Amino acid sequence: MRRWLPSPPLSLALFVVWLLLNQTLDAASLLMATILAVAVPLLTQSLRPATARMRKPGTALRLAWRVLIDVLESALQVAGLLLSRRSARIHARFVEVPLKMRDPNGLAVLSMICCLAPGTAWAELSFDRSRLLLHLFELEDEAAFITLIKERYEAPLLEIFES
Structure with a gap:
């Protein structure tokens, strides 16, 4: 799962924002939202710093x-x-x-x-x-x-x- 969705919260946010911006739930918008939700986190993975743990x-x-x-x-x-x-x-x-x-x-x-x-x-x-x-x-x-x-x-x- 982590291989295709390295950042599930980012993927979810992209998916939802795309649908909100388009204000429709038609098949084309859902498909584009899915593509963006998978592709953008994969393409930007090297730009994000290491995962932080909340210690305190x-x-x-x-x-x-x-x-x-x-x-x-x-x-x-x-x-x-x-x-x-x-x-x-x-x-x-x-x-x-x-x-x-x-x-x-x-x-x-x-x-x-x-x-x-x-x-x-x-x-x-x-x-x-x-x-x-x-x-x-x-x-x-x-x-x-x-x-x-x-x-x-x-x-x-x-x-x-x-x-």
Whole structure:
């Protein structure tokens, strides 16, 4: 089964999305959905990182909650800055964050976390995965921000993916 469907959830999602986009259940749509559901995961199998195991589900839930709170707080901060300051008074800049984490799945989650928060964008990861470059909409204390990323996000991700 794994030989033809290396990622059943992806296959199912492709099948359903194809049918939803076409808004029909005729034979041609079902056949095309089946072909896509089998072919796309097979053709993209080498592009996906190694399968991750959830080692600490409690830590993952706490991290998800923390990210939700941080995204909401960040959205309010960015909105407040946009409404109250002129662009010349906003201190946007790049920050380089040293990383301990090397797991590709953990780095992928960290990239999603960084890109979800309004005002923060993942800019670059060094070739050896030891440094992360982030662009921030507003930053006053670089050291405090680096500590926040390492303690709030990297430390739990290390527990989840590398312990």
